[in-house]
Amino acid sequence: MKEIVKDIYHLGDSGCSVYLINTNSSDGLVLIDCGMSLQLIKKINKINLNPMDIRHCIITHFHIDHIGACYDLKQFNKNVKFYAHELDAIAIEEEGHNKETAAMWYGVNYKPVKLARRIKGELEILKFGDYGFQCIHTPGHTPGSISILIETEEHAKILFGQDLHGPIIPGVSDFNDYQKSLEKLLDLNADILCEGHFGIFQPASEVQRYIKKYIE
Numbered sequence: 001m002k003e004i005v006k007d008i009y010h011l012g013d014s015g016c017s018v019y020l021i022n023t024n025s026s027d028g029l030v031l032i033d034c035g036m037s038l039q040l041i042k043k044i045n046k047i048n049l050n051p052m053d054i055r056h057c058i059i060t061h062f063h064i065d066h067i068g069a070c071y072d073l074k075q076f077n078k079n080v081k082f083y084a085h086e087l088d089a090i091a092i093e094e095e096g097h098n099k100e101t102a103a104m105w106y107g108v109n110y111k112p113v114k115l116a117r118r119i120k121g122e123l124e125i126l127k128f129g130d131y132g133f134q135c136i137h138t139p140g141h142t143p144g145s146i147s148i149l150i151e152t153e154e155h156a157k158i159l160f161g162q163d164l165h166g167p168i169i170p171g172v173s174d175f176n177d178y179q180k181s182l183e184k185l186l187d188l189n190a191d192i193l194c195e196g197h198f199g200i201f202q203p204a205s206e207v208q209r210y211i212k213k214y215i216e
């Protein structure tokens with residue numbers, strides 16, 4: 001577990017990278033994706049945080065490696081609310097979408113969770129504590145993929161671009177949308193990029209270099 005900047009943590013990898021933001025407010029702790037098991041989340045007492053203080057989980061897209069533990073998290077802590085884009089919502093909220101979620105491919109059975117709110121359109125801002133979590137629609141990898149941008153007190157822009165690397169999956173992904181989304185992410189000029197499977201990139205020049213690698 002690593003503090004990237006003050007109050008923003010990379011908990012580790014559990015299928016995907018799981019990130020946590022401590023809002024130091026009644027909104028408690030905010031997760032960016034859940035990963036596939038609760039193990040990491042249950043261990044946050046090692047960094048003096050309490051998993052019962054998790055209030056919100058923003059889901060970047062419907063793939064099982066990002067949502068597999070959501071149901072268990074809700075059982076463990078009833079206060080957690082989930083958020084995802086409306087275009088990925090059905091596979092998260094309903095049974096029987098093991099093909100879209102790739103649960104079938106991972107050989108697991110996804111248990112659905114209800115969303116507290118479906119994010120709509122190009123951009124919605126979720127206000128938790130003093131943070132505005134900009135949920136930016138970045139379709140391509142999946143139709144309802146979102147990337148999340150927050151600004152720290154020191155005005156550093158931190159981008160959670162979970163599956164920015166893709167891949168493009170036949171029948172689920174859209175290559176043209178993906179390329180447009182990458183351009184959108186480049187224009188954000190983030191200082192730090194927290195990726196879903198390839199770690200953390202900084203400073204801004206490294207973020208730009210990494211995103212450009214995928215632009216054709």
Ligand SMILES: [Zn+2]
Nearest residue numbers: 061063141163
């Ligand atoms: Zn994915």
